[in-house]
Amino acid sequence: MQLSNEFPPFRHTPRLPGWDQSLGLLADPYRFISRHCRLLGSDVVQARLMLRPTFCLTGVRAAQLFYDPEKFTRVGAAPEPLRATLFGKGSVHGLDGAAHLHRKRFFTAAMAPEYLKDLLAIAEQSWQPMALQWQASPRTELYGASQQWLMRSVCNWAGVPLPQDQLTRRTSQLVTLFDSAASDVRGHLNARVARLQAEFWLARLIMDNRRGLDTLRERSLSWAAARLTDNEERLLPARIAAVELLNILRPTVAVSVFIVAAAHALHQHPQWAARLRGGSVQDRLAFVQEVRRFYPFIPAIPARVRHDFSWEGHRFDAGAHVLLDVYGINHDPRLWSEPEAFRPERFIGSTPGSFDFIPQGGGDSHTHHRCPGEDVTTSLMALAVRLLLEQSHYTVPPQRLDIQMNRLPALPADRFLMSDFKPA
Numbered sequence: 001m002q003l004s005n006e007f008p009p010f011r012h013t014p015r016l017p018g019w020d021q022s023l024g025l026l027a028d029p030y031r032f033i034s035r036h037c038r039l040l041g042s043d044v045v046q047a048r049l050m051l052r053p054t055f056c057l058t059g060v061r062a063a064q065l066f067y068d069p070e071k072f073t074r075v076g077a078a079p080e081p082l083r084a085t086l087f088g089k090g091s092v093h094g095l096d097g098a099a100h101l102h103r104k105r106f107f108t109a110a111m112a113p114e115y116l117k118d119l120l121a122i123a124e125q126s127w128q129p130m131a132l133q134w135q136a137s138p139r140t141e142l143y144g145a146s147q148q149w150l151m152r153s154v155c156n157w158a159g160v161p162l163p164q165d166q167l168t169r170r171t172s173q174l175v176t177l178f179d180s181a182a183s184d185v186r187g188h189l190n191a192r193v194a195r196l197q198a199e200f201w202l203a204r205l206i207m208d209n210r211r212g213l214d215t216l217r218e219r220s221l222s223w224a225a226a227r228l229t230d231n232e233e234r235l236l237p238a239r240i241a242a243v244e245l246l247n248i249l250r251p252t253v254a255v256s257v258f259i260v261a262a263a264h265a266l267h268q269h270p271q272w273a274a275r276l277r278g279g280s281v282q283d284r285l286a287f288v289q290e291v292r293r294f295y296p297f298i299p300a301i302p303a304r305v306r307h308d309f310s311w312e313g314h315r316f317d318a319g320a321h322v323l324l325d326v327y328g329i330n331h332d333p334r335l336w337s338e339p340e341a342f343r344p345e346r347f348i349g350s351t352p353g354s355f356d357f358i359p360q361g362g363g364d365s366h367t368h369h370r371c372p373g374e375d376v377t378t379s380l381m382a383l384a385v386r387l388l389l390e391q392s393h394y395t396v397p398p399q400r401l402d403i404q405m406n407r408l409p410a411l412p413a414d415r416f417l418m419s420d421f422k423p424a
């Protein structure tokens with residue numbers, strides 16, 4: 001009998017030892033996939049996570065595969081605990097095809113350069129009054145301080161009313177969504193409660209606005225969210241509109257994670273702090289890109305196999321869960337020379353590819369699920385770096401600066417404390 005050439009020989013996809021590896025993933029969420037892929041000598045390995053068989057993918061070719069919408073779907077991909085806290089149920093993250101493209105347009109339009117300019121102007125203006133408050137206390141924790149700065153700025157930009165006496169409470173609700181969702185049981189339950197409260201807050205503003213009250217600034221982003229339709233032109237339920245408005249407010253406040261990382265990098269690399277003081281926009285962007293590559297934030301992205309297929313000899317079964325290794329690809333020695341060294345120079349004069357530099361996802365942000373907020377993120381980071389270097393004086397007191405790689409998101413243990421803060 002002669003074997004047909006049509007069928008590539010199936011390679012055995014290595015399986016991780018043990019019954020379920022969820023605890024191993026939680027113990028080292030950022031390095032879990034790349035470590036096991038390296039140990040087993042394959043860019044595709046099979047694990048059992050949260051009791052579900054899951055393909056773990058690393059490497060640039062696997063990233064390209066992951067963004068093929070013919071092969072993978074996002075419907076039902078994110079586990080319920082993540083949808084009930086971080087993303088919100090019914091959000092753009094879990095849509096496919098025409099429904100996804102239609103919803104995505106709201107985000108890509110909102111991030112257009114002319115609107116981004118307004119956000120940056122608002123953020124720069126709100127720095128000074130906040131800096132005066134930080135000056136009043138002997139120590140300021142940058143993580144918390146920058147969250148309030150970002151919350152005040154993004155709500156103002158999006159036309160969401162936020163009275164001063166609600167700033168702390170509302171900021172804390174949004175922070176709980178990304179900072180506690182993947183912690184212990186209590187933290188996770190807090191994140192579920194915070195989601196209910198935050199959705200209720202925004203859904204009420206949206207419903208009142210739909211009834212003709214001027215609860216949202218006219219023509220603002222929140223006003224547009226209140227008028228969001230699905231791809232068949234039906235008005236979205238107010239709760240889903242609130243979920244999507246939160247998908248702008250929450251991640252903007254989460255830029256605080258990268259601002260802390262940037263301050264950490266300025267402290268660890270004083271030669272870069274000196275170079276950036278009064279330095280060029282190009283240097284500042286290269287620094288910010290290296291912060292996004294080097295520091296951990298999102299460990300992996302989930303999807304599901306749409307239908308049976310094989311790739312490089314690995315057989316993927318319809319319905320199987322898949323995780324793409326975000327942190328591992330940003331640290332892959334096949335893509336980055338000395339990946340564990342912090343070297344912003346690597347971004348000067350070179351534009352990263354769509355699948356090898358994926359701190360906020362890969363592919364195309366208009367048609368794929370790639371994050372639409374990358375320009376917002378890099379611009380706010382670059383602004384914070386400039387304001388910290390050129391419009392602030394502070395000292396970095398003795399503290400624990402080690403990055404806690406076993407928490408999500410990973411942060412310096414003391415959240416970056418500054419003392420003797422003074423606006424310049």
Ligand code: HEM
Binds near residue numbers: 094258
């Ligand atoms: C704080 C830094 C940020 C990080 C690390 C981050 C990371 C990510 C990642 C990994 C994804 C998933 C990509 C995928 O599924 O392929 C994503 C999606 C998304 N991000 Fe971001 N993001 C950030 C900031 C932002 C900002 C500032 C906004 C909006 C103002 C935003 C809005 C979104 C939305 C709406 C999606 C869903 C896109 C879709 O499913 O099509 N993100 N982000």
